[in-house]
Amino acid sequence: MHQVLFGTLNGVKLKAGAPVLTSSVYADDLIIYGQGTIQETLLIQQCLDDFCMWSGQRIGHEKSYIWFSKGVSSETRHVISTILNAQAGHYQHTYLGVPIIASRPSHFSGLTSKVQHKPQSWKARLLSQAGKVTLIRAVIEPMVLYNMAGGPISITVLDKINSMVRGFFWHSGDSKRMHMLNWKILTMSKRDGGLGLRDFRSVNDAVVFKAIWKLSSKESENTMWVQIMRSKYLARKCFWLAREGGPSTRLWKAILALRSKVSAHITWQLGTGDKCGAFGEPWHDFWLKVQAPISSQRDMVVTDLVQQGGASWDPQRLIDAFGFGTALFISIKFPVPPLNALHQDRLILTTTRTGKFSFKAAYHLLASSSSAVPSMHTEFLKLIWHSPGILPRIRIFLWKLLWDALPVQGSILNRLGSPTPPCVMCQQGPENTIHALFLCHHARAFWFASPLCLRFDSSIGSVAALLNSLYTTLRGRPFVSFANLLWALWKHRCSFVYEGKKFAVQEALYQAAYYNQLSIASSNMTLSRKLGQPRHEAGHMDGTVAQGMICFVDGSFDTSKKGGWAFLIFDKGSLLNYGADSGSVSSPFLAELKAMEAGVRAVIQLGTTCCLFYTDCQHLQQVLSGKAPPDSVHWMEYQHTVNLLCLFRAHEGFKCEHISRDFNVEAHHLANYARANEISFNDCTYPLFNFRSL
Known part of the structure; x- marks a missing residue:
């Protein structure tokens, strides 16, 4: 009944062609949109009265407000407020705190x-x-x-x-x-030398980026918000080529300001070609420079540029749409249309592994900056953040040591442009971080008496040289013990400087031993949580496997992006067929994909309909068995994965299981041999003894 009543409302239309807004609901709150007329107000009140009568609920008039547009007269505002028994709202009002x-x-x-x-x-x-x-x-x-x-x-x-x-x-x-330290350093990721705090400017941009993604990806084109934004600002215009033009909201201005910055990191991965527009969409290098020559071509999609069947371009349509120069470039870069009928077009965020948009990825993209610490210190950063058992406050202390940001008197005065005073403890050296913690005779006595029995060269003059020396000295030793000793030394030194307490080496060592006990307890708690998790063994060979046809596959990869892949097919325990190939691959997973594809095609050529495939790549096994979606792989490997998945699913008798590397040794050695020697063979055309010695 209320739907019928709401259907009689005129509602609000922000622009011609935009959807009509009549209501929106969140939890137990309702927003009703309507024209500022008495008739519309009476319809709204009738609907609300009927709802209250049917549901037994009552309207909280003390929490109800009305917002009027500028075109509603003051007399009409008063009458509407009286009918609805609600007061006029203003900008100071909030909803759920916003x-x-x-x-x-x-x-x-x-x-x-x-x-x-x-x-x-x-x-x-x-x-x-x-x-x-x-x-x-x-x-x-x-x-x-x-x-x-x-x-x-x-x-x-x-x-x-x-x-x-x-x-x-x-x-x-x-x-x-x-x-x-500068705020920019604090907001860098821990990997780059920061603390991982968020810069709110970049967070704000990431929120705008999310809106850009929704408007351009076409995945949310049926949502009310996207329909309103498209009708109000785009109106048959391409999102990437639209301009401000006329009054616009704060959000739309922010979208246009950020659009050019993020466009370089977005591209279409073509599938069927019926979602990606032929003009103004990032699917080729000149997409920003080409607009539809006539209005009738604005709605063209990529599939409209290919001949029937999608095997080749339609030359005449390509030239008519882009001109001879751009058409020639497209036909050279894509000799065959980059379409795949097995999946839909996908908008890809190139900075993420799977190509999917995420707020975290958007933030890191917009806040990205090069590492603030020298590459020589990255290993020291790993020790700070990943060594188990170190207390959080000690991690921050070590991080400040990395930046020479400890509040030593000399460091503070240097930042103010004043000369460095002598050490407050020994009066024999400069009051800086290196002297205070390592070269002062109190610090030397502490380190020599410590369980690590360390001695530091007095020629160390910079934090960089100190960290290099520490990393070399501590290699193979428990870093957590050094961290606790350094923290205890710092605390006792602060007690001497600010409280006048006498510095005692043994007391500082006892304090460090106490921190070690806390670290051990913390490590044991973490270890017990890990050991308490159930472990699931991967697939294994048993007697039932060896009775039918099985195929072992494996891929090989090195840092130069050379790859090799191999398969071995057994039938009732006897080797039936094997093969290997090599080539350039972008990742280890792609080598595993090629190995599985080669094995599947070899089994199909043998004419069998049932086979069990074994791989030591668990992610590939999860995708082929339906435990993980195909879009969970790297976006550049997505099409290969979809092709293999369709090939695999076309044969119901094909199954895939994960196997340990220990049970896949032959395929592993064969793939390594193919990669190292850049060879290719199939159908048992290569003697097996050549690679078994590897």
Whole structure:
């Protein structure tokens, strides 16, 4: 009944050709759209009264608001508000914490005040920087991201939030401290030398990128939001070639501003060719420079450019559409139309493995920057973040050592342009990080008395030289023990400097031993969780396997992208056929694909309909057995996977199982031999003893 009543409403149409909006529902909240007339208002009220009578629910008038457009007179506004018993809304109102209208920085005052007051309630003086990182990532970042659900946030607001988060990380309670490192370094990934905090400007761009993906991928073209955006701003125009032109929303302006930056990382992977447009879509190198010559060609898709059957291009259509020069380029780059009838066209994000869009991938793309630390320090970074048992606050301490960002008096004064003072403990050397932790005679005595019994060369003059020396010295030794010793030395030195306590080597060593006990307990807890997980053994050979036809396949790959692949077919325990090939492949998985394809085709040539295939590539086995989707592979290997999957499924008697490398030795050696010697053979045309000695 209510659907009939809502059908009588005129609703709101943002532009000619746009879908009519009458209502939208979220949880137990309802938004009704209609024209600002008395008649429309009476229909809405009748519908609401009927709903309340049928359901027994009541409308919360104290929480109900009406937003009017500029064309509604003040008298009509008063009458409508009286009929619906609701007050007029304004920009200060929020829905589930998000501003209803947010076009100015002042509209986000609620968000900035929340971000500002959250750290104050956490007693920052009692938190370590490791704890602050956890709270930033677990509370502040989701809070800001949630507010972006309504659209991009003003850059002014984002910069203010970045500043507040940066201050919370470095400051201690009410006291302000020097920021020892740039905010850009903190927002880099841990692999690149940062802490993995999010820069909210890049998060904002990632939200816009998600909107770009929905508008261009055509996967969400039936959703209401995409239909409204297309009808309002595109209207038979290609998304990638559309311009602003006329009044537009904050979101659309952000989309146009970011579009050119992300277009280089998006491409179409053609399948049937009926979804990718022939013009203005990224499927060839000149796609941004070619527009439809006449309006009737705007809706052409790639499949319209090929002859019937899709085996070759239609030369006349290609020239008419693109001109002779571009048509010649396309026909040279694609001698055969790059179509595949086995799957649909897919829009690919080239920076991801599977080609699928993800918010994480979008953020890393927009926030990407080269590694901030020298390549020689990457191994030290791995020790910091991946060594088991190190306490979080000690990891942050080691990370600051990597950047020479420890709050040593000399480092602080150097940043202010003042000369380095002498060491406060021995008065015999400069007050810098290297001297304080390794070259001071108190530090030397500590390290020599420690279980590691370390001595450091006094000629070490930089953090880079120090880290190289440490990495060489600690190779083969437990890094966690060194980390705990260094932390204990630092804590006792701080007690000497700031509290006047006497530095005692034995007390510092006892403290380091205590940290070692905590590390061991932490490692044991992690290990017990891992051991408690059930382990599932992969496929194995048994007596039933050897009774029928089986095929062992394997691929080989090296860093120069040379590949080899091989198969061995057994029938009732006897070797029936084998073969191998080699060539250039982009990944180990592609070599495994080629090995399986060669084995399947060889079995088909033998005329059998039942065969069990064994591979030591578990991902390939999961795809062929239906446990993993074909689009879970790398996007450049997707078409090979689909072709193999269709070939495999065409024979119901073909099954695939995972097998350990130990049971696939012959196929493994044969594939390695084919790759190393760049040979190709099939149908038992090569003596087996040539590779069995490998």
